[in-house]
Amino acid sequence: MLYSEKVMDHFRNPRNLGKMEDASGIGEVGNAKCGDIMKLYLKIDDQGVITDVKFNTFGCGSAIASTSMATEMIKGKTVQEALELSNKAVVEALDGLPSHKLHCSVLAEEAVKAAVKDFYDRNGIPYDEKTLAASDMAEHAHDESGLL
Amino acid sequence: MYIYADNAATTKPSQTAIDAMVSCLKEVYGNPSSLHSAGQKAAEVLYQARVDVAQAIGADFNEIYFTSGGSEADNQAIRSAALTGARRGKKHLVSTKIEHHAVLHTLDKLENEGFEVTLLEVGPDGIVKVEDVEKAIRPDTALVTIMYANNEIGTIQPITEIAALCREKKVVFHTDAVQAVGHLPINVHDQQIDMLSLSGHKFHGPRGVGALYVRKGIPLRNLIEGGAQERGKRAGTENLPAIVGMAAALKEAVANMEENSKTVTALRDRLIKGLSHIDHSRLNGDPVKRLPGNVNFVFEGIEGESLLLLLDDKGIAASSGSACTSGSLDPSHVLLSIGLPHEVAHGSLRLSLDESMTEEDIDYIVNAVPEVVAYLRDISPVWEDLVKGDKDYVIQ
Numbered sequence A: 001m002l003y004s005e006k007v008m009d010h011f012r013n014p015r016n017l018g019k020m021e022d023a024s025g026i027g028e029v030g031n032a033k034c035g036d037i038m039k040l041y042l043k044i045d046d047q048g049v050i051t052d053v054k055f056n057t058f059g060c061g062s063a064i065a066s067t068s069m070a071t072e073m074i075k076g077k078t079v080q081e082a083l084e085l086s087n088k089a090v091v092e093a094l095d096g097l098p099s100h101k102l103h104c105s106v107l108a109e110e111a112v113k114a115a116v117k118d119f120y121d122r123n124g125i126p127y128d129e130k131t132l133a134a135s136d137m138a139e140h141a142h143d144e145s146g147l148l
Numbered sequence B: 001m002y003i004y005a006d007n008a009a010t011t012k013p014s015q016t017a018i019d020a021m022v023s024c025l026k027e028v029y030g031n032p033s034s035l036h037s038a039g040q041k042a043a044e045v046l047y048q049a050r051v052d053v054a055q056a057i058g059a060d061f062n063e064i065y066f067t068s069g070g071s072e073a074d075n076q077a078i079r080s081a082a083l084t085g086a087r088r089g090k091k092h093l094v095s096t097k098i099e100h101h102a103v104l105h106t107l108d109k110l111e112n113e114g115f116e117v118t119l120l121e122v123g124p125d126g127i128v129k130v131e132d133v134e135k136a137i138r139p140d141t142a143l144v145t146i147m148y149a150n151n152e153i154g155t156i157q158p159i160t161e162i163a164a165l166c167r168e169k170k171v172v173f174h175t176d177a178v179q180a181v182g183h184l185p186i187n188v189h190d191q192q193i194d195m196l197s198l199s200g201h202k203f204h205g206p207r208g209v210g211a212l213y214v215r216k217g218i219p220l221r222n223l224i225e226g227g228a229q230e231r232g233k234r235a236g237t238e239n240l241p242a243i244v245g246m247a248a249a250l251k252e253a254v255a256n257m258e259e260n261s262k263t264v265t266a267l268r269d270r271l272i273k274g275l276s277h278i279d280h281s282r283l284n285g286d287p288v289k290r291l292p293g294n295v296n297f298v299f300e301g302i303e304g305e306s307l308l309l310l311l312d313d314k315g316i317a318a319s320s321g322s323a324c325t326s327g328s329l330d331p332s333h334v335l336l337s338i339g340l341p342h343e344v345a346h347g348s349l350r351l352s353l354d355e356s357m358t359e360e361d362i363d364y365i366v367n368a369v370p371e372v373v374a375y376l377r378d379i380s381p382v383w384e385d386l387v388k389g390d391k392d393y394v395i396q
Helices: A005-012 A061-074 A079-083 A087-093 A099-123 B015-027 B037-056 B070-087 B101-112 B130-136 B159-169 B240-255 B257-275 B304-313 B333-337 B359-378 B381-388
Strands: A025-031 A036-044 A050-058 B064-067 B092-096 B116-120 B141-145 B172-176 B195-199 B210-214 B281-283 B294-299 B348-352
Touching: A005 A061, A005 B304, A025 A099, A036 A061, A036 A099, A036 B381, A050 A061, A050 B381, A061 A087, A061 A099, A061 B304, A079 A099, A087 A099, B015 B240, B037 B064, B037 B240, B064 B070, B070 B092, B070 B101, B070 B141, B070 B172, B070 B195, B070 B210, B092 B101, B101 B116, B116 B130, B130 B141, B130 B159, B141 B159, B159 B172, B240 B257, B257 B281, B257 B294, B257 B359, B304 B348, B304 B359
Parallel strands: B092 B116, B092 B141, B141 B172, B172 B195
Antiparallel strands: A025 A036, A036 A050, B064 B210, B195 B210, B281 B294, B294 B348
């Protein structure tokens, strides 16, 4: 099989699928030209806790599964905790991705960071650009050598 | 319910092919190069298979060389013609942008080795123009190689006209007919084709076997050196069970071609009609000049791999030209060549039919595809932008 059972489960039954009318922050990453776009909606309360997450994704099975897994991993967490989500953690939680699909997990990480950035921008909260940059592993994800 | 609609990728071997193979494995175990009677029995079986394959395409038996498949046949034909041309100072090769990778990558290699390659554009209908071929031919052109029918969008090229043109211009003409043999009537002598590649598993024969037809008088160079098999042009003990299976399948396909073609064309047109009701979708390739079993659509706002996986869950085996299914970051070169932008080419679906399918199968597909497309559009940010009017539809 191309994909693990976990990936297929999240692809077939995506968690937190949908749009959000009153989102605190929205992140859209990817490029239709490359075949993947993820749109992530966050609902964040006064304590900085992510109380709800929704997503829409245009992309392959692993793109949909990666976004679904990422939403599950950040729901109920604080914004700070969400920013620590790495693509590697998403890949591990999915029991692995094929090497040419690792960029999907990178996009999922970037989608979370883009949504948080939007939340910061909307609320005039200052932030360090570095915390919103993709994790180190992400930079190499397009490399064929792969993570796993 | 399981509907196998990926016959352009590979077909299910026919009972005739399986029986021929099993009987060959059990009873014809000799090496056709051996002088004893077991070997000579195998040589006779090999000869008969060669005659059958030759007759199926209107060739003589000694113009057929068995190979490991279509890719090897393409590689050998192109390399051979290129090297022969180069010895006469001809180092220019002509082909199209929509060829199979077996052709395109061989041409890439030859380009690196000092040949000049002209890849012709096709129109939005996926068909190359004969006058473009004529314009491309130069005094130093060693070979024109153009596929008989396209594997993705099914378009049938004007091969008879192109072959006649090449004959007139005294340029060797090769065609990759992997998708056409056994499905379209072909007579290499009448059509003035110099070289033709075919593959066993596209007409209900086994995988791992194919053939190259080379007209008498056209020099053929080896890819594989060794023993004197295939009249010294392709070394290696013959894969006799596969060759016999291919020959049996091809004989059957040609005998039933008219009837099968009628059945499959009717199923194809029923499917095309059914899928055309999906909004912002488009049939790729020419509606008439296409293989009987080929249906290829794009659906705007969705990605092909997700579509395939969800269709598989519904019991439908299909394929797509999306980047994700090709293992690269670019969608199909064929879909890009007919003018589809990247973002739309990702949303392609190929359904390739055969004569075992029924109208009920087609109706099941016609019901299933719109459901999956609607779901994927519902969760697609690209579709959201199109619906909102933030972006313009490419397909009206």
